[in-house]
Amino acid sequence: MARDELPDSVLVAKAKRGDWVAFEQLFWRYHERIYTFIWHFLQNREASEDLTQETFVRAWESLHGLKSNDAFQVWLHQIARRLCLDALRKRAWEKPMSDIATYDDQKVSVGEVETDLEFGLEGKSSPEEIDPEETLFESERKKAVRIAVSKLSQPLREVVVLHYFEGLPVDEISKVLGVPIGTVLSRLARARESLRKLLAHYLDEVENEVNRP
Amino acid sequence: MKHGKAKRLLADYAVGRLRGRTKAKIEQHISECPICERELKALQRTEKLLKEVGLLRPSNPQLLLNRVREATQQVRQPSRQTLGWRLSWRWLLKPAIGFAIFSSIAVGAFVFWCQFADKPNLTISYEQYHRLVSWSNPLGNWIETGIGEMSATQ
């Protein structure tokens, strides 16, 4: 079995014994998920990269505190989430009073998001890096979805990012957030209702029928 | 199920939150109501849109990893020794807290006893007392007992 196919629990056990290479494998496995998760909190590339770095640094430092090696993914997200909430709290505190309401609502102006998305979407900064099969049209659509998601309140936005962008199952999300599974499902439902309205323009473009649950 | 209620529950149905009779009732309603059927399809297309978005990538992941390595290995990596020290002292925490609580109760009880308990009946004789005092301050005792005065008058 190739090293990068090793399960988290094995890599975590090695990393706990000081094996940096094993920890690197965990970094490559999770850095995009953690970056995406953080980006949807902060909506700023530089700040998100800094917090992604800090998340992995904290993970390495407190790896011995992780009781179940299988729970690495959930635990890593919990570290990232705590850092994000602290950063948002700090940012709200530092902002002038007129802007605090904006951060309390966890809403960001579309203009601000668009600016950062132009630079940060999919991280494909130069044209040759872009997958040739990925049409410009699809990119626009993805961008529209990301902007719509950024307009959701934070509790709804984080479940959307975890479930639809990262593909985390509902029970794992409930562990990350420390809420019952029913709450996660309810938030997913409310988020989908809001997004259905925000993305009405794009829904007609979705050709393929989706089977009922 | 009435249209209003079905409409409110559609999103919950779409995410698989409904079970049993409610689920059966809403499915029955959707099969008969074209508005709810259209709305459910819109919710399902929304899910499809969301699923195709995927992950973002940091600008330079290798650089990010290097930064993590620098921060952990050069500056803040907990050395085996520090870690060992931390682990070896951790077991002492609970006994230390227990001891602290016990000693504060003991000190409190002693202070209470000193204030309210009867003073011990010191049954030393006059002679014993002055022997004690004269040992610590011979001249003072001499004057206090009147010996000085006596010898002065004599």
Ligand SMILES: [Zn+2]
């Ligand atoms: Zn209906």
